[in-house]
Amino acid sequence: MNALDTLNTIIRHRRTIKPPSMDAAKPVDRALLISLLENGTWAPTHGVTEPWRFRVYEGDSRASLAKALGDLYRATTPPNEFRDDKLIKLSENALLAPTVVVVWMQRTVGHKVPAIEELEAVACAMQNIMLSAAAVGLGSFWSSPPLIETNAFRQWLGIGAEDQCLGLLYLGWPKDGFEWPKSQRKPVESFVSWA
Numbered sequence: 001m002n003a004l005d006t007l008n009t010i011i012r013h014r015r016t017i018k019p020p021s022m023d024a025a026k027p028v029d030r031a032l033l034i035s036l037l038e039n040g041t042w043a044p045t046h047g048v049t050e051p052w053r054f055r056v057y058e059g060d061s062r063a064s065l066a067k068a069l070g071d072l073y074r075a076t077t078p079p080n081e082f083r084d085d086k087l088i089k090l091s092e093n094a095l096l097a098p099t100v101v102v103v104w105m106q107r108t109v110g111h112k113v114p115a116i117e118e119l120e121a122v123a124c125a126m127q128n129i130m131l132s133a134a135a136v137g138l139g140s141f142w143s144s145p146p147l148i149e150t151n152a153f154r155q156w157l158g159i160g161a162e163d164q165c166l167g168l169l170y171l172g173w174p175k176d177g178f179e180w181p182k183s184q185r186k187p188v189e190s191f192v193s194w195a
């Protein structure tokens with residue numbers, strides 16, 4: 001298989017695998033996790049500002065994350081949007097995955113490039129990480145609950161007003177017997193026009 005065939009296979013193999021399908025008791029090896037995050041840092045970055053930041057929750061620290069997410073959901077969700085199932089899911093997910101990475105964009109001091117471009121760079125980093133995870137059979141789930149946009153969340157995470165969290169990246173090995181999902185995309189021709 002040449003490099004492009006390998007890449008094609010990995011890109012098509014990557015799927016969203018949610019925490020209930022992950023084996024919480026099977027940790028993600030530290031060296032593997034570092035190599036995934038390092039692949040994230042090889043994403044394109046305009047002006048090489050390297051705006052990605054990662055905070056990793058594993059083991060016992062996931063309980064503090066679960067509690068914080070529950071508290072933040074209660075504190076920031078308007079009453080008419082509040083849903084018990086969302087609250088439970090937010091709190092439980094952090095304990096169902098062995099590793100959770102909070103990923104945010106740290107706005108470059110001096111604003112060398114537009115904020116959107118720094119966000120885009122971090123989204124590229126996310127994709128690098130998820131593709132790398134898929135390459136070794138590790139499940140990943142990019143979650144973006146609305147609370148990540150709130151000042152309360154920013155304060156909890158300790159990030160600046162111009163920084164922006166892209167989401168929570170859940171990582172974990174699929175449980176025994178889990179069937180890796182398949183997906184579909186429309187034919188590429190439906191998205192392309194030729195000038």
Ligand SMILES: Cc1cc2nc3c(=O)[nH]c(=O)nc-3n(C[C@H](O)[C@H](O)[C@H](O)COP(=O)(O)O)c2cc1C
Pocket residue numbers: 014015016017142143144145167183
């Ligand atoms: C920026 C971004 C945010 C996402 N946030 C959520 C989310 O909050 N909840 C969720 O269920 N999926 C979320 N997803 C995952 C998508 O639902 C998923 O990629 C889509 O269903 C396609 O499935 P696939 O990843 O297996 O190809 C997000 C994806 C992206 C790119």
